[in-house]
Amino acid sequence: MGDRFDVVVIGAGPAGSSAAYNLAKRGFKVALIERGRKPGSKNMFGGRVYAKPLEEAFDGLDKAPIHRWVVKERLSIVNGEEYVTLEYSGSGGKSFTTYLTDLTDWMASKAVDAGATLITEVVVDRLLIRDGRVAGIVSGSDELEADVVVDAEGVNRLVLEKSGLVERLTPRHVALGVKEVIKVEKGDIEKFFGLGEDEGLAWVFMGSVSDGLPGGGFFYTNRDSLSLGLVIYLEKAVEGMKRHIYDMVEDLRIGPLFSKYVENGRVMEYSAHMIPADPRAIRPPRLVWDGLLVTGDAAGLLINMGYTYRGVDTAAYSGMLAAKAIEEAEGDYSASSLKRYEEMLMKSYVGRDLEKFKGVHDLYMNPRLFKEYPILLTGLLRRLYEFDYGGYRLSEAFSEARRGLVSLPRIILDLLEVYRKL
């Protein structure tokens, strides 16, 4: 490699490409290092991105590979063949669906256009440490020196772990997402969901789909394909899995909610990726060291709001703030100088929402949310809607549905918990 750079960025994902783009724009000599054949080839997500923070991180988002703007949101509580759905239709336009592989490639191309040097097919093995500070990166027998390094290596963060800056990931830190992308006929999505040609649907669901384990499913409409998948929190899954995760995802595809949409479709790709889970557990003790800033999933910057996830926008935003902090450091890349990055990040919507929604993870560890309550809710609505002669009053249906399942005081306590944490 040989050349010397002002900044080396590890990983051309949403965080790294954003950092590289915003640094190159400010005149820094940047190397953006990606282990894949091209940017995006190792990236995977559920299916949607919130646009506003991305617009701030990248100019010209209107030229990005956007599939559909989400105008319809669905939330379903599932119990076997039965499910209860809440649907919201609004003006939309705040988030869009896409393939993260394409969006990431676009982000990296923006960085390259701004002057960053993209180096693909290089795995960073560890940080180059000199005189107790980060001075570049090491890949095999190659060293690449830089004044400062931005770590955007993603959720597995092997580099940080090998450098002893974070502890080894445990099941509490992460959740596993598995997805099928299914090609459908042109026009099917508009027909199925009553959408315009650039309008999209986002659908999340929980209950029996995760076999009672903390987790849930997602379904997004892309241009002419559907993304269908499942997230399982590993903390409870290590001992709680009843069958193979592939079986659980396939049961979604052929199950009552989705088979009618995908039965004429063709699977295009089967992918999996981990996401940060408990934000307090996975956040590194600090996000800056002498000569190093940590961004994106490696920094645990994923926000689970309970009914939607945000990770791509927060990653890109953190990359942008890392670039700002590097500029403001004016050559002093000590931890105390780079601390500005952590301060800006925590004061931004990313830090505020991480704090605001930190309790959601505790809520997710309540097993009743995924087992007893879906049974209760579907049982209640079944009694209200399905009758031959005499019907139920709400209170009758409720007490019958919850009989033997969960006590009234327990429900009240859990509801209070949901109210406090969501």
Added chain:
Amino acid sequence: MSSQAAGERKRRKIRLEDLLNNNIWDVDPRPHIRLDTSKCRDCNYKPCVLLCPTGCYTTHGDDVLFSYEGCVECGTCRVVCPEEAITWEYPRSGRGIHFRFS
């Protein structure tokens, strides 16, 4: 075939190996995962077997059999292994999974 029979056929699961055939890999001839199988015999739950999305881990009696070729590099096996029996690296220089529509 009647339309009902076609519907039944469509509602059957796709085999995992057929699902994986939709993906593109450039397999690193040098395994990027190493498994110390001697640690697997005494492992009670063997969580890697049900949690590896691509089925890289299977059981044979008390033993765990393993292949790295279908790995999509999610890293789950390393995290869930209670015995820390898995040495897990990324495949070298652009090898491994190549996502296109994810």
